[in-house]
Amino acid sequence: MKTLRLIALAFACALPTAQAAGYPEKPIRIIVPFTPGGSTDILARMIGQKLSEAWGQQVIADNRPGANGVVAADIAAKANPDGHTLMFVAIGHAINPLLQKNLPYDADKDFAAVSLTAILPQMLALNPKNSATNLRELLALAKGAKPVNYATGGVGSSQHLATELMAYMAKVKLNHIPYKGGNQGLLDVIAGHVDFTITTALTVVPHMQAKRVRAIAVSTAKRLDVAPDVPTMAEAGIPGYESVAWYGMVAPAGIPPKVMEKLAAETIKATNSVEMKTALIKQGAIPVGNTPKEFTAFIKNERAKYAKVIKEAGIKAE
Numbered sequence: 001m002k003t004l005r006l007i008a009l010a011f012a013c014a015l016p017t018a019q020a021a022g023y024p025e026k027p028i029r030i031i032v033p034f035t036p037g038g039s040t041d042i043l044a045r046m047i048g049q050k051l052s053e054a055w056g057q058q059v060i061a062d063n064r065p066g067a068n069g070v071v072a073a074d075i076a077a078k079a080n081p082d083g084h085t086l087m088f089v090a091i092g093h094a095i096n097p098l099l100q101k102n103l104p105y106d107a108d109k110d111f112a113a114v115s116l117t118a119i120l121p122q123m124l125a126l127n128p129k130n131s132a133t134n135l136r137e138l139l140a141l142a143k144g145a146k147p148v149n150y151a152t153g154g155v156g157s158s159q160h161l162a163t164e165l166m167a168y169m170a171k172v173k174l175n176h177i178p179y180k181g182g183n184q185g186l187l188d189v190i191a192g193h194v195d196f197t198i199t200t201a202l203t204v205v206p207h208m209q210a211k212r213v214r215a216i217a218v219s220t221a222k223r224l225d226v227a228p229d230v231p232t233m234a235e236a237g238i239p240g241y242e243s244v245a246w247y248g249m250v251a252p253a254g255i256p257p258k259v260m261e262k263l264a265a266e267t268i269k270a271t272n273s274v275e276m277k278t279a280l281i282k283q284g285a286i287p288v289g290n291t292p293k294e295f296t297a298f299i300k301n302e303r304a305k306y307a308k309v310i311k312e313a314g315i316k317a318e
Helices: 002-022 039-055 067-077 092-099 135-142 158-170 182-191 201-209 257-271 274-282 292-313
Strands: 028-032 059-063 085-089 111-126 149-152 175-178 196-200 214-218 244-252
Touching: 028 039, 028 067, 039 059, 039 085, 039 111, 039 201, 039 244, 039 257, 039 274, 067 085, 067 092, 067 111, 067 244, 085 111, 092 292, 111 135, 111 158, 111 182, 111 201, 111 257, 111 292, 135 158, 135 214, 149 158, 149 182, 158 175, 158 196, 158 244, 158 292, 182 196, 182 201, 196 201, 201 214, 244 257, 244 292, 257 274
Parallel strands: 028 059, 028 085, 149 175, 149 196
Antiparallel strands: 085 244, 111 196, 111 214, 111 244
């Protein structure tokens, strides 16, 4: 009996190592909380392609939009924590607990941070036919009788927070039009159904270059190399303004440590590959690729930072 217990103990100790050695054993699913074509989706697929090349396993992007990422997070939180189901997250993952009291999951306890992939500057994009040609003119319109509408990927999204921060600092009122993903909102700006959106440079730049939108400001403290003629928000009329979007990978809590170690290492390697860094920088993104511990701290810091913005802007989940 004692011999059997020793064998069982040895097997249990060896299991995590064996799991890591064989990982991944089947296709990997990356749950994406927004619609195809947006920044979150684009980056998730870029990372997925690099992981697929490294491991010889198919990596599938599974788009599950809704409720600023809550729908996707609920699915991911309940998935088998074996490393074969992952989730690509944006700022909503950090701030949803501030907006909703009864989430179907615990944002801290039910997830394990893998790596922060990139920080993305945002751009204010107008329909080219809009009468405003710069930020000051847009803010002047917002102070008039006619409502100025803006599109976002949903309540609490990086787009929503960035725009409400702008409205708060400029002391104007804007009409929020939320979508189930930022890409559709930008398409409606292009079509002229909505006045503007603040969304990632990654998404805006191709449309700006094709003259489908007019970019009038960037959200960062410095101008972007990809759009040197577009002023910062501070230069354009709102001193002290700065807001960025960010994206990273998480996994269901309980993932074996050795599997997490292998997953994080390969995700960081993919982020720092020449191809990925070149593609990100070309689109106006800033590659990161940090450790699980660093990403965990980053998420907590973001939640603390935006708690004040949410309170002051009166942002509430719908």
